[in-house]
Structures are given as C-alpha cells and as structure tokens.
Amino acid sequence: MSKQFDVIVIGGGPGGYVAAIRAAQLGFSAACIDEWKNDKGGPAPGGTCTNVGCIPSKALLQSSEHFEHAEHSFADHGIGLSNLTINVAKMLGRKDAVVKQNNDGILYLFKKNKVTFFHGRGSFLKAGDAGYDIQVSGAADEVITGKHIIVATGSNARSLPGAAFDEDKILSNDGALRIGAVPDTLGVIGSGVIGLEMGSVWRRLGSEVTVLEGLPTFLGAVDQQIAKEAHKAFTKQGLMIELGVKIDKVTAGKSSVTITYTNAKGAACKLEVDKLIVSIGRVPNTIGLNAEAVGLKLDERGAITVDDDCRTNLPNVWAVGDVVRGPMLAHKAEEEGVAVAERIAGQHPHVNFNTVPWVIYTSPEIAWVGQTEQQLKAEGREFKAGTFPFLANGRARAMGDTTGMVKMLADAKTDEILGVHIVGPFASELIAEAVVAMEFKASAEDIARICHAHPSLSESTKEAALAVDKRTLNF
C-alpha cells in the first residue's frame, strides 16, 4: 500500500514549502515534493525564489551596490580607496552560499515541523477512494496518496520566439545570475522587474547596459509620477532605456548577440552586445504534472484555473503561487499557501490582493501598495494626493541618498489611504507601514498623527500623509 498523507504539496517554492509547514502545524500529515537539484544533484528546495530569483538577485544587488558606493560615494564621506577591483567569481560564490543557506534552512524547517520531503518530480496518476495517487520520480520512485493536493509548481521564464535561451549568450534569469565576468556590453529585452534589477547589477559593475522595452510607457503599472522619477535616476546612472521598440530578430554569434529592432520612430536599428538578458515575463509551469490524468483544468495562458480561494475544478485539489492567476510574487505565493492549508483545516482566511506590496530592488528602490493615481483617475474616484521628497528628510541627507519621494493617495471624502508609492532609499522597508495602514483601513490623518522616530526615513511617510492635508512641516 502506498504512503498516505492528509496533504501532499507538489512544488517546494515559497508557495509550496510554506503550505506544507502550515498544514503540518495544523496537525495534518504533510508531504512536500520538489525536484530542484543543486550542482551536486542534491535537493535544493525553495523554488525559483531561493535558487534563481528573489534571493540570489538580492545577493548580487547588494554586492554590486557596495561596489558602486565604494567607487562613487565613499569619497564624499572622506574615505579614500585605490585599486578598487571586483572579483566576480567570489561575488558569485557568496551568492551561491546565501542560496545554500536558504535551501538548508528549508530542509531544517521540514524536519522541525515533521513535513516528509520527497526529492523528485510529482505527477498525478489517478483519483481513487483514498484521495489522489501521486507518482514521485527521482532519487526514489514511489507512489504516495494524498487526501488533499496543493499544486505549487511555479513558473518559467518566457523566451522570445526564435531566440531560445542558451544561458551562455541569450540568458534567462538563471543565466543572468551566473555571468562569469563583467560583460563590456549587455542587452536587456524587457524593462520590467528583472530587466531593471539585473541590468542594474551589471551596470554597477561596469557593463554598458541597453534596455529595449516594447511598450511606449516606462513601468506602466507603477504610479507614473514615481516611474518618471525612477526613469530619470536610472538614466542618470547610465542605464540606456529605449521604449516602444519592436524586436525583429535576435541572432547569437560566436562571441556576441545581435538584436535587430524597429525603434519608436519606425527606424530600423541594430544592437550588438556580449550578452543578452531576455526578461519579458514568466509562464506558469505545469510541465510533468500530468494534469490530464485527473482532468485538472488550465486556462488559455496555461495557468491552473482556480477560484478566489485557490480551489481548482477538482475536489480537494488546490493550486497556489505563480502557477495560478495574480501577481507572480513570493509573498503572494506564501499567503496563498498558508490560506489553503487553513481552509483545509476548516478555517476562513482571506488574502487581500489590494494590499500585496510590490518592490523593485534597484537603487533607488521602488515600492508601492494599493492603487496608482492613473488607476484612480480611470475609475473616476475623487482623491487627494500628498508627496514628500527625501531631499527634505534629515536621515536621507545624512545618508547621502536623497533621490525620490513618498506619495500618498487618500479618498477625497473619507481620507482612507488608497495607495502609497515610494521611490527612494529603503522603499522596500518603508512600504510595510503603508501595508499595515491599508490593512487596517487607516486614514492619511491616522499616519500623520502617529509619532515617527527622528531622524528616520519613515518621517517622509508621515510628511506625505500631512501633505495630503496640505500641511507638511518640513517642506
């Protein structure tokens, strides 16, 4: 007889591993199957996020930011340096060590919470009286049975037609995190989150980076006042961003890649670069899941169809994270994973998509929650806006990092906060206050009346709240 579990999670990324841990905390027998292998063929749970996404990209962003500070801003502090060098192999080694710490941390958490881990691929075999039979193929081949199945198989990078990833010259996020030497020239197709983060890493280290974006608007989903400020900062740093282009052809040669494209004015252009990162979005991953065996329904994008509660078309089969609709973010995947485990336990959790924060970890960082000014205008909702520049913030001046602003949008009548948008230092940390405020349906006045530490960047959030009522104290 096969091993029986109350809950089997297929996929050990942030959606899956967290769902398995929460299920175990709730008293269920829980298993998690994940196929990711480290360079020695061993298990590397944590998914895209841990292995080729959030964690390694932030490790390289940190290293390259140190380098840029050493090169450009240490002198302002009276710190002299000569013969500054970057050892790319060491930087990549540090990044790999950070990834491994996270992989090992998840294996430890599985043990601590009594989650049974299977290293291999999980695929549906059939539905029966005891639940769903799942084939595990990997280090050991076996069939396990689960009353509830949570699918958390994530996503893969989308390639450009006719330009498959070779991870040597045409790079997905995977190759972009493993470039062995600073390329003289780097092309990036897509000025979204990955394009800007990875483009920043290699620009800081000395590459000449050109970003080609299909849409005519820079960061169209971001509040446009914030996006314009960010565009100005990136351009000043030397990132070359061309908007409104149409990519015609990508050809990988022996030592370079040639991109022919039509620019926004309709002119035929050619760009030759040492390496090319293609970051034009991601596609849900159901490869090898054998969804057909049980009739699991996918939508036209290949995502698993789910309702608001992450229920699929099959009884007791759930799906969370990048493989379903909604933003492809690790924290969104985690919230869904926890919520599903709690629903299986009969609880009534709720994931509020309107308060899922977004962060782009460039310098300046960009972070936001809630609605943008352009969305509110399109809805015809009356609102008040308050902004406060970091230039007028004492801590930002002391840090020497005064680019950007905090912008708060509040309902014109009730003063409820509808959105907060930040471009500037530590926006990724500052946004947490805005998320809490919005979860508790705070008004701008609530934030304006709260005592914020001085000197701190968070005073800019308070001042933006005061600005909503046209009464900033420091600007």
Ligand code: FAD
């Ligand atoms: P994944 O993390 O993709 O995990 C899915 C797992 O399932 C993988 O380990 C896969 O091997 C496994 N799997 C798939 N099929 C099977 C199967 N049949 N059997 C067994 N195992 C299987 N998000 C943020 O919130 N913040 C960031 O800073 C951020 N940075 C990013 C940077 C980059 C470069 C990239 C590419 C993404 C980034 N993301 C970030 C997005 C984030 O990584 C994803 O939203 C998140 O990983 C989704 O989690 P998931 O659990 O749904 O899927």
Ligand code: NAI
């Ligand atoms: P993205 O959706 O952020 O950006 C893709 C960009 O490529 C868009 O601006 C789009 O207009 C452009 N594009 C699409 N097709 C094109 C074409 N043919 N030619 C030129 N431009 C084209 O996708 P990206 O950067 O690949 O990242 C995928 C996802 O991973 C993100 O949406 C996000 O969910 C997640 N992520 C999150 C991070 C974070 O939270 N800090 C960091 C990195 C990734």
